[in-house]
Amino acid sequence: MGIIQALKDDELQNSYVYRRDFSETLSPIDKAFSFDRFEGALSNKNINLKAMLVGKEAVVVGLGNSSFQDIIFRAGIHPKRRASDLTGDERYALYNSIKQLIADRIRLGGKDQFIDFYGKWGSYKPSMGPNMKGKNCVACGGAVEHVSIGGGQVFYCPNCQH
Ligand SMILES: [Zn+2]
Structure with a gap:
């Protein structure tokens, strides 16, 4: 994913993308994104699940609110859970869901609401x-x-996500 944003000088500090250094953060499309590394990044985080996966505190780069909802649904985890409360099995399910979601989105050319650089619509439906x-x-x-x-x-689905 990439982004180009035009802003006035005094708007820069409030920009979501300005001066964010992701070079030390795990990327789910990187070969180095192993379960060990993902779990290592999680282990000391006592924050809610969304903050762990989306935004400035996130342990991985590139996930937005939309992917978050899809990922925790696939993993069967309730959105209000805290990162530190996840069991080993849930952490593994989360890791697999992230990998599968990214793979599915890439394979299908992105979400069905967006067009790619060449004007072709994506076909991934959350x-x-x-x-x-x-x-x-x-x-x-x-x-x-x-x-x-x-x-x-x-x-979320209250039956499938706990
Ligand atoms: Zn359900």
Whole structure:
């Protein structure tokens, strides 16, 4: 993923992308993104799950609110969980979900709401997220719900995510 942003000088400090150094942060598309390294980055974080995966505190780069919802749905983890409370199995499920989501998105040319650099629409349709508002879970058929976390709505399935 890349971004180009035009800003006035006095807007720079408030920019999400300005002066962020990701060179020491794990990238899920990097070969070095192993479970050991992911778990090592998690082990001392007593923050909520979303902050762990999205934004300035995140242990990995490149995940947004949309991927977060899809990832924790695939991993069967409730959005309000804290990073430090995850079991070993849940950490492994989270790691696998991140890898699978990234692989699926790349294979399908990105999300179905965006066009690529050449004007071609992506065909990745999230299993969980705002597109599921008022719909039923694709896995169990139960009603999808949402909560507000970290300044955004997070959609989830109360049956599948604990
Ligand atoms: Zn479900």
